[in-house]
Amino acid sequence: MPSILVLSGSPSATSRTAALAEHLALRLRERDHRVRTIRVRELPPAALLSGDTRDPAVAEVVEAVAAADGVVVASPVYKAAYSGLLKSLLDLLPQFALAGKAVLPVVTGGSPAHVLAVDYALRPVLSALGAHHVVQGWFVLDSHIVAVGDAVELAEGARRPLYEVVDGFSDVLHARRPLIDAS
Amino acid sequence: MTTRSLAVLSAGLSVPSSTRVLADRLAAATARALAERGVEVETHHVELRELAHDVTNSVLTGFPTGGLREAVNRVVGADGLIAVTPIFTASYSGLFKSFVDVLEPGALTGKPVLLGATAGSARHSLAVDHAMRPLFAHLRTLTVPTAVFAASEDWDNSTDERSLLHRIDRAAAEFAGLLDRSAPASGTGELDDFVPFDQLIARG
Ligand SMILES: Cc1cc2nc3c(=O)[nH]c(=O)nc-3n(C[C@H](O)[C@H](O)[C@H](O)COP(=O)(O)O)c2cc1C
Numbered sequence: 001m002p003s004i005l006v007l008s009g010s011p012s013a014t015s016r017t018a019a020l021a022e023h024l025a026l027r028l029r030e031r032d033h034r035v036r037t038i039r040v041r042e043l044p045p046a047a048l049l050s051g052d053t054r055d056p057a058v059a060e061v062v063e064a065v066a067a068a069d070g071v072v073v074a075s076p077v078y079k080a081a082y083s084g085l086l087k088s089l090l091d092l093l094p095q096f097a098l099a100g101k102a103v104l105p106v107v108t109g110g111s112p113a114h115v116l117a118v119d120y121a122l123r124p125v126l127s128a129l130g131a132h133h134v135v136q137g138w139f140v141l142d143s144h145i146v147a148v149g150d151a152v153e154l155a156e157g158a159r160r161p162l163y164e165v166v167d168g169f170s171d172v173l174h175a176r177r178p179l180i181d182a183s
Numbered sequence: 184m185t186t187r188s189l190a191v192l193s194a195g196l197s198v199p200s201s202t203r204v205l206a207d208r209l210a211a212a213t214a215r216a217l218a219e220r221g222v223e224v225e226t227h228h229v230e231l232r233e234l235a236h237d238v239t240n241s242v243l244t245g246f247p248t249g250g251l252r253e254a255v256n257r258v259v260g261a262d263g264l265i266a267v268t269p270i271f272t273a274s275y276s277g278l279f280k281s282f283v284d285v286l287e288p289g290a291l292t293g294k295p296v297l298l299g300a301t302a303g304s305a306r307h308s309l310a311v312d313h314a315m316r317p318l319f320a321h322l323r324t325l326t327v328p329t330a331v332f333a334a335s336e337d338w339d340n341s342t343d344e345r346s347l348l349h350r351i352d353r354a355a356a357e358f359a360g361l362l363d364r365s366a367p368a369s370g371t372g373e374l375d376d377f378v379p380f381d382q383l384i385a386r387g
Binding site for chain 1: 196232235236238239240242243271272273275278280282283307313314317318320321380
């Protein structure tokens with residue numbers, strides 16, 4: 001069962017990005033993945049900003065990244081790019097932390113004008129971390145993420161294209177499995 | 184003699200920091216270039232490493248605590264900004280971006296800005312133009328055409344066409360021209376209507 005780590009990088013306590021990340025985790029579990037979600041805001045801030053990888057909670061996340069077959073990296077769009085908080089975590093990962101992994105970039109934003117933040121801002125960082133395969137990413141408009149009780153649902157038109165991307169990511173991981181087993 | 188105020192933002196994490204050294208050299212070169220034009224400068228340094236705690240607090244809780252509020256006022260109120268970040272994973276550092284994230288929309292609009300970056304090798308030089316510059320395009324600053332990237336091997340005191348010292352002087356001359364021509368920043372730099380980050384988040 002290919003394992004997936006879902007990182008969400010919004011500083012907000014009521015983050016739509018984090019809620020969307022949980023939503024995607026549910027779908028990925030249904031598709032036969034072991035999935036763990038991590039909110040960067042729950043890590044010790046001092047260790048995060050000083051890049052202290054000896055901090056136990058930070059070290060544990062670094063290990064979780066290393067152990068995952070696939071990583072979903074989710075961020076709100078802040079100032080036309082990923083959040084600084086997400087970047088603080090990515091900064092303290094080892095140089096090629098994403099080597100051999102499939103990675104799915106997902107961003108949420110307030111304006112469709114910033115759809116390209118996925119490919120122009122986030123994707124190059126994931127490539128620099130040595131990702132083996134950064135699959136097609138997706139931008140979700142914040143108003144399309146609708147709270148339903150503790151969880152969220154996606155607005156009608158937003159659902160299909162996002163699920164296609166997420167399922168494609170899952171397919172890549174399932175297809176890659178034999179290769180990983182052989183090594 | 185006219186005077187221009189300069190905020191020098193540096194986001195290096197280590198001590199001593201080559202990011203800070205580059206920021207200092209850019210500031211000194213700018214002061215020299217402005218002096219040649221008969222303009223005096225008043226320089227204020229903002230060292231983000233010292234404010235890291237306040238920056239995270241502000242991002243997480245919405246309150247610009249401690250020295251951060253003053254730092255934001257300095258940056259927003261200055262006539263010009265020198266912004267220098269280490270390059271991590273092909274882009275500006277998380278700390279640098281978090282500081283930018285807590286700025287109010289429009290806070291830097293029209294401000295002359297000189298960009299600088301440091302890294303271990305020249306391999307990520309393009310990060311300045313592909314990551315930093317678009318961020319400042321979004322902030323609608325008047326960004327100096329020459330940005331200065333310094334790799335470890337650049338700190339060799341050579342002075343030829345392609346040397347770091349030469350690039351610093353060229354960037355500073357362009358920056359001084361922009362500062363000299365542009366009107367001083369309005370106001371005192373005190374942001375009475377500072378919008379805490381939690382309200383920015385609530386606004387979406
Ligand atoms: C400080 C700040 C900056 C933002 N900048 C942008 C932006 O440049 N482009 C955009 O489309 N949305 C922007 N937004 C809106 C958020 O991206 C959007 O509401 C997102 O879904 C918030 O996710 P979160 O609830 O997980 O933090 C910004 C929001 C904040 C708080």
